[in-house]
Amino acid sequence: xxxxxxxxxxxxxxxxxxxxxxxxxxxxxxxxxxxxxxxxxxxxxxxxxxxxxxxxxxxxxxxxxxxxxxxxxxxxxxxxxxxxxxxxxxxxxxxxxxxxxxxxxxxxxxxxxxxxxxxxxxxxxxxxxxxxxxxxxxxxxxxxxxxxxxxxxxxxxxxxxxxxxxxxxxxxxxxxxxxxxxxxxxxxxxxxxxxxxxxxxxxxxxxxxxxxxxxxxxxxxxxxxxxxxxxxxxxxxxxxxxxxxxxxxxxxxxxxxxxxxxxxxxxxxxxxxxxxxxxxxxxxxxxxxxxxxxxxxxxxxxxxxxxxxxxxxxxxxxxxxxxxxxxxxxxxxxxxxxxxxxxxxxxxxxxxxxxxxxxxxxxxxxxxxxxxxxxxxxxxxxxxxxxxxxxxxxxxxxxxxxxxxxxxxxxxxxxxxxxxxxxxxxxxxxxxxxxxxxxxxxxxxxxxxxxxxxxxxxxxxxxxxxxxxxxxxxxxxxxxxxxxxxxxxxxxxxxxxxxxxxxxxxxxxxxxxxxxxxxxxxxxxxxxxxxxxxxxxxxxxxxxxxxxxxxxxxxxxxxxxxxxxxxxxxxxxxxx
Amino acid sequence: xxxxxxxxxxxxxxxxxxxxxxxxxxxxxxxxxxxxxxxxxxxxxxxxxxxxxxxxxxxxxxxxxxxxxxxxxxxxxxxxxxxxxxxxxxxxxxxxxxxxxxxxxxxxxxxxxxxxxxxxxxxxxxxxxxxxxxxxxxxxxxxxxxxxxxxxxxxxx
Numbered sequence: 001x002x003x004x005x006x007x008x009x010x011x012x013x014x015x016x017x018x019x020x021x022x023x024x025x026x027x028x029x030x031x032x033x034x035x036x037x038x039x040x041x042x043x044x045x046x047x048x049x050x051x052x053x054x055x056x057x058x059x060x061x062x063x064x065x066x067x068x069x070x071x072x073x074x075x076x077x078x079x080x081x082x083x084x085x086x087x088x089x090x091x092x093x094x095x096x097x098x099x100x101x102x103x104x105x106x107x108x109x110x111x112x113x114x115x116x117x118x119x120x121x122x123x124x125x126x127x128x129x130x131x132x133x134x135x136x137x138x139x140x141x142x143x144x145x146x147x148x149x150x151x152x153x154x155x156x157x158x159x160x161x162x163x164x165x166x167x168x169x170x171x172x173x174x175x176x177x178x179x180x181x182x183x184x185x186x187x188x189x190x191x192x193x194x195x196x197x198x199x200x201x202x203x204x205x206x207x208x209x210x211x212x213x214x215x216x217x218x219x220x221x222x223x224x225x226x227x228x229x230x231x232x233x234x235x236x237x238x239x240x241x242x243x244x245x246x247x248x249x250x251x252x253x254x255x256x257x258x259x260x261x262x263x264x265x266x267x268x269x270x271x272x273x274x275x276x277x278x279x280x281x282x283x284x285x286x287x288x289x290x291x292x293x294x295x296x297x298x299x300x301x302x303x304x305x306x307x308x309x310x311x312x313x314x315x316x317x318x319x320x321x322x323x324x325x326x327x328x329x330x331x332x333x334x335x336x337x338x339x340x341x342x343x344x345x346x347x348x349x350x351x352x353x354x355x356x357x358x359x360x361x362x363x364x365x366x367x368x369x370x371x372x373x374x375x376x377x378x379x380x381x382x383x384x385x386x387x388x389x390x391x392x393x394x395x396x397x398x399x400x401x402x403x404x405x406x407x408x409x410x411x412x413x414x415x416x417x418x419x420x421x422x423x424x425x426x427x428x429x430x431x432x433x434x435x436x437x438x439x440x441x442x443x444x445x446x447x448x449x450x451x452x453x454x455x456x457x458x459x460x461x462x463x464x465x466x467x468x469x470x471x472x473x474x475x476x477x478x479x480x481x482x483x484x485x486x487x488x489x490x491x492x493x494x495x496x497x498x499x500x501x502x503x504x505x506x507x508x509x510x511x512x513x514x515x516x517x518x519x520x521x522x523x524x525x526x527x528x529x530x531x532x533x534x535x536x537x538x539x540x541x542x543x544x545x546x547x548x549x550x551x552x553x554x555x556x557x558x559x560x561x562x563x564x565x566x567x568x569x570x571x572x573x574x575x576x
Numbered sequence: 577x578x579x580x581x582x583x584x585x586x587x588x589x590x591x592x593x594x595x596x597x598x599x600x601x602x603x604x605x606x607x608x609x610x611x612x613x614x615x616x617x618x619x620x621x622x623x624x625x626x627x628x629x630x631x632x633x634x635x636x637x638x639x640x641x642x643x644x645x646x647x648x649x650x651x652x653x654x655x656x657x658x659x660x661x662x663x664x665x666x667x668x669x670x671x672x673x674x675x676x677x678x679x680x681x682x683x684x685x686x687x688x689x690x691x692x693x694x695x696x697x698x699x700x701x702x703x704x705x706x707x708x709x710x711x712x713x714x715x716x717x718x719x720x721x722x723x724x725x726x727x728x729x730x731x732x733x
Contacts, residue, residue: 037696037711069698072711222654222693260601261638262695296593299601301636304692318595318622320635377697379656385698417655452697454656468655472692478635559663 003280004288005166012157023080025058025103027051030074030146032065032232033264034225038072039091046092047075050099058103064233064268066146067387068133071114074146077102083118085125132402133384138365138373141349142389145233150268153275156236162281164355165240168247169289172355177248178204181351183359185371190216190307190344191420191449191524193438199341202331203249206339211251214316214335214342215242217258217265218300218307221420222472224452226375227345229387231258231265234349235272239295241348243286244355246293249341253294256345257312260299269297304421304476308523309342311478322480323523344450346375366392370438374451378404381411381457392438396431400455407457415456415539419449421469421476422528424535425462445535461557462540463547467495469532477525484526487518491533500560503548508537580607585617596622596632600639609640645680645687647725649673649718650704652691657700661714665701666690668715672722686722 003011029035029044047060068074071088075098078084085108087098094112101107110124120127128134139145149155156162168177182197203211215238219227230238242254256269273295276282284292298316300306306314306321313335315321334340350372354362363371370392376399379385383405390399400406400413407413416426424446426434434440441448456465474492479485494511497503515530537544546552553561584603588594599618604610610633619626633639651657651666670676673686680687694702699711705721 033694033709034696034698034711037694037699037702037709069696072699219695220693222652223656223697225693225695225697228695260605261691298593299598301597301601301632302638302692303636315597316595318597318599318632320632379697379700380659387698421655454659454697456659460659465655465659468653468658472654475637476692 005162008154008157008162008279008281008287012154015154022059025056025080026076026078026084027058027060027103028063028076028147028149029060030065030072030076031062032229033262034065034069034229035072035074036264038089040073042092043073043075043090043095046095047099050095051103054096054099054104056099056103061149062151063147064145064150065229065387067142067229067389068114068384069386070384074114076146079103082121083116085116085121086114086128087112088114132398133386133388133404136391136394136398136403137389138391139389140353140362140365140373141230141237141346141375142234142387143353144237145229145387148234148236150233150235151271153236153272153279153281156234157279160356161236161352162240162287164352165243165247165281166287168244168355169287169291174204174248174250177244177355180354180359181248184350184354184362185359185369186347186350186354186362187370187438188343189346189375189450191447193448196343196347199331199343200245200249202329203251203339203341206331208250208339209252210338211249212335212338212340213242213245213249213251213254214309214312214330214340215254215256215345215348216307216309216312216342217256217262217269217345218304218312219262219345219450220259220304220307220476221450221452223379223417223454224377224420224450226377226387226451228262228265230345230349230375231256231269235265235268236276237349237352238269238345239272239276239282241351242295243282243293244351245341245343245348247291251293251341253296255296255298255316255335257298257300257306257316259306260301266297266299273297303478304472305478305523305525308525311523312342313340320478322478325522346450367435367437367440370436370448374436374448376436377452378455379452380417380454381407381413381460382455383408390436392436394436396426396434396436399436399453400431404455407455409457411457411459413455414458414460415462416446417454417456417465417469417532418452419447419531420452421472422524422531423447423449423452424531425466425539426535427539430539445531445538447531459555459557461553461555462536462543463495463499463553464555464557466532466536467492467499470495473525473529473532481521481523481526483514483517483519484521484529487514487521487526488529490514491529495533498544498547499558501547501551501553501558505548507548508533508544512537578611578613581611581614581617585621588621594622596624596629597636600629600633600636604639609643612641642680643684646685647706647722648687648689648704649721650689650691650694651677651713651718652694652700652702653677654691654693654697654700656697657702660700660712662701664715665703665713665718669703669718669722672719686725
């Protein structure tokens, strides 16, 4: 007899130490891959030792990433009856005093605190809710990130998780779920921004009995880490979205597709799936309903193009990740020839809240054609790199300057590189006039894409950065379509030449003239390959021409064009 | 067939939905490379030709056909890390071990590998030293790692 949702909820609330109901102090450590790279594992181990050594009875568990990359490693401490306080840039050396003073004693150590989550118990500790980096956020997909235990599904349930699934299974027909998603105007977050509800309708109309829901977590874009962050921080929200998509389209199995080297999202997604089977949330007769659905993680090898929807199916089937011609579209002929729906991790992550609160609620956030929120990853020359869930329509200067803190050292922001390696460059002057919006950003030639925004300061050289992108695009062309295989390499040879001070007068035009040929490629990798150089040339023509005509790099970044005897770059590496 | 590989193949026979790619990923995860005898073994396991297996093994860039060095230095060269000084970090690593990226030192001591994104872009430059990720890395971090690795002499595998 499978458990009902109410059974699970009761059990979750009884067992959920993590949700803070035990009356003990709760200590959490941000252990997304970002936290791990800042030493969170060592901090966690030190906390385990120290709690034992000092004889403190407290609940200690990992969480994912709240999004404040700049404050990692982040330790949160909640004492009974008090708001949670985040402590920033914690190292193992700091742990003994943190346990002694904050957990055991009554000294809140404002010197180590990032802030409190609510009215502060001490004037020296600011309220995080007032931070620009927090107050502009609307947390829907990331509502649990950094607070839920990603390895404990009961903790997710204690916070209301799988409630939307329960509601759909017992109170809604599959078509009603699709209707809510259509009403929400949710657009795909993988880059193409296609309306999600419409895509689901295609699959719902395809004949069964076997149909697949594919969740694309390949995320090879440098500068975008939101898929990995969601899977690492709250895999159950992703899984609930996938199961809801399965119910809505009458599909039978879901696959979460992740690159084999991204071990942490793989581990956490697998763990969530295993626990979901144990709790009756996956498998036969989910939560006692008539609906049955399976799910599994499938790994891909290192290949950027395997994030393309048809190449992804080739990879799941075990072959080279090369795109298939469309039509037929995946909703008709997909994985193993069966009808399939493919969405990005982020897209599925919105679905539980849309089902719980209704499509109209979601559509009330954002702009006319870009509804809801975008998961923005800020990196590069920026004071507060991180992952921020922001409503569409927010002016980009708010995103970059208020939330991200602008470029380090009081430098001016020069450009934003958005939309991944096939995206574009947006100059600071245009950024001033552009809101965060799919269509407004597309109109500039840059694009919102999957949400990565890489900031270049006045110290950055456009040629230097664009050549990193063209090199990546040439390396990652899968080779199937010759315009892409040859074109991406030709563009890169030209950009490399220009970066090395060997550019020829017509080089940029030659590279840009490849666009119509590249458009004949099967997928966006070739079709969009001239985007970075086109936007770079449109907005930074003088700088590029200085490299070609004057053999000069105005920013002083391109090594081959540096004056003889000049040393390495000021401000590079650790100095930042 | 070496025992280790034979054991992996035996386990794969019991795993549902094995494909050429999933089998190769499993083998490399456990052995850190694809030994020559793994290719025909996967062909037999999945019922395809040896050629069909090679075509997959040579496509995905993380597969390697020889054992990696005792110590592996991976560095992200993506635009976020690049803007924050990745090329200086990579130059320091190349100088310290005496090899270029995406190659091994002849003595089998070090492997240098470029990563296109490790997923911690907010912490660039990112390096992965013997599978341990480290953010905000500087040239001194990799130099110190190489010195330490030379001293200790132990393989991390």
